[in-house]
Amino acid sequence: MNKDVLKISDLTKSEIEILLDRAIALKSGKDANACPLIGKSIGLFFEKPSTRTRLSFEAGIYQLGGNAICMTPDELQLGRGETIADTGRTISRYLHAFMMRTFSHAALETLAANSSIPVINGLSDIHHPCQALADVMTLLEKKGRIEGMKVAFIGDGNNVCNSLIEAAALLGFHLTIACPEGFEPHNEILEKSRSLAKSEIIVLRDPREAAGMADALYTDVWVSMGQEKEAEHKKKKFMEYQINTKMLSCAKKDAIVLHCLPAHRGEEITDEVMDGPQSVVFDQAENRLHTQKALLEMLVK
Ligand code: CP
Ligand code: NVA
Numbered sequence: 001m002n003k004d005v006l007k008i009s010d011l012t013k014s015e016i017e018i019l020l021d022r023a024i025a026l027k028s029g030k031d032a033n034a035c036p037l038i039g040k041s042i043g044l045f046f047e048k049p050s051t052r053t054r055l056s057f058e059a060g061i062y063q064l065g066g067n068a069i070c071m072t073p074d075e076l077q078l079g080r081g082e083t084i085a086d087t088g089r090t091i092s093r094y095l096h097a098f099m100m101r102t103f104s105h106a107a108l109e110t111l112a113a114n115s116s117i118p119v120i121n122g123l124s125d126i127h128h129p130c131q132a133l134a135d136v137m138t139l140l141e142k143k144g145r146i147e148g149m150k151v152a153f154i155g156d157g158n159n160v161c162n163s164l165i166e167a168a169a170l171l172g173f174h175l176t177i178a179c180p181e182g183f184e185p186h187n188e189i190l191e192k193s194r195s196l197a198k199s200e201i202i203v204l205r206d207p208r209e210a211a212g213m214a215d216a217l218y219t220d221v222w223v224s225m226g227q228e229k230e231a232e233h234k235k236k237k238f239m240e241y242q243i244n245t246k247m248l249s250c251a252k253k254d255a256i257v258l259h260c261l262p263a264h265r266g267e268e269i270t271d272e273v274m275d276g277p278q279s280v281v282f283d284q285a286e287n288r289l290h291t292q293k294a295l296l297e298m299l300v301k
Contacts, residue, residue: 005118005121006105006119006124006129007129008132008133008166009166015298016167019295020136020137022294023290023291023293024137024141027287034065035065035066036065037096038065039066040066040067040096041094041096042067042069042099044057044068044070044098045072045099046101047072047100049225050123051261053101053123053130054070056288059289064293066096085110085111085114086114087111087114088110088112088114088115089114091115091117092116097117097120098111098120099119099120099121099122100120100122101121101122103124103226104124105126105127108121108124120295127159127162127163132163133167133292133295134285134287135167135218136167138280138284139151139215139216143215143256146171147199148173149174149216150173150174151168151173151174151215152214152216153175153220154218155219156221156222157177158220158224160220161220165185165189168199169192169197173199174200174201174202175199175201176202177201177202177210178203178206178209178211180241182237183238190203208250211248212251213251213252214250214252215252216256217243217248217256218257218258219268219269221262222267223235235267238267243257243268244273247273248273254278255278256279257274261281261284
């Protein structure tokens with residue numbers, strides 16, 4: 001399948017279901033010695049820092065028998081002014097897929113439009129599809145199903161939130177987002193997802209109302225990479241959006257707590273909740289590995 005995954009809605013519901021089945025099988029150790037990427041090279045390009053995305057892609061590619069080539073902008077001629085389009089044309093001549101973490105989603109689209117190999121979004125300012133795949137795998141693993149579950153995303157309507165919205169629309173879980181005014185998710189993504197969804201996708205202000213009877217509480221940092229100048233202003237606005245024990249008590253008794261990580265402990269989440277029995281954040285981080293391996297198997301032929 002030669003397709004790009006720049007956002008969750010680039011995949012169909014059935015592709016995600018097949019991918020999740022495969023990720024669960026890979027996690028259980030099935031085909032541990034199969035090497036579908038033998039002889040294949042995958043480029044990994046990072047304009048921003050990364051722990052999980054870099055390590056899970058590199059380790060996953062190795063486990064599938066492939067070769068990962070990791071790059072930063074100043075290691076490519078891109079850093080000296082070569083265009084993204086020419087970079088896209090060039091990478092297609094050597095590599096079998098390319099993952100890019102970038103500030104500009106438009107840059108990813110240009111790269112994908114000019115390359116003949118699958119391009120995967122490893123986080124842009126608008127989307128984080130690889131994260132959402134691990135998120136829904138974790139929901140399935142911990143709750144036994146995705147459809148009909150009630151997820152509350154409490155915090156900034158950012159890239160992680162936007163991808164979760166698209167996942168909710170495709171997979172049928174209810175999503176309530178609580179954020180301060182001015183920090184809503186991407187309006188077009190929200191409207192389009194709502195028009196396609198059978199489940200409810202709601203945006204409101206009161207975090208406790210969102211958390212009420214939720215099966216999962218999800219949060220992310222208040223200040224995303226590249227927003228450092230807004231840090232002080234944002235932190236003040238988000239004070240009441242912290243996931244702490246009081247907030248968690250509004251959710252169902254068996255609710256799980258999700259966080260894409262890295263966490264800013266003491267800001268969007270307390271130590272008590274993050275290290276508590278309902279937190280599944282490190283299983284969620286592990287699931288990046290399994291879902292991305294399944295994604296690479298699906299895309300790289
Ligand atoms: N969740 C996530 O993408 O983590 P990294 O920034 O460490 O890759
Ligand atoms: N919203 C965060 C996610 C980090 C994985 C950011 O963009 O920095």
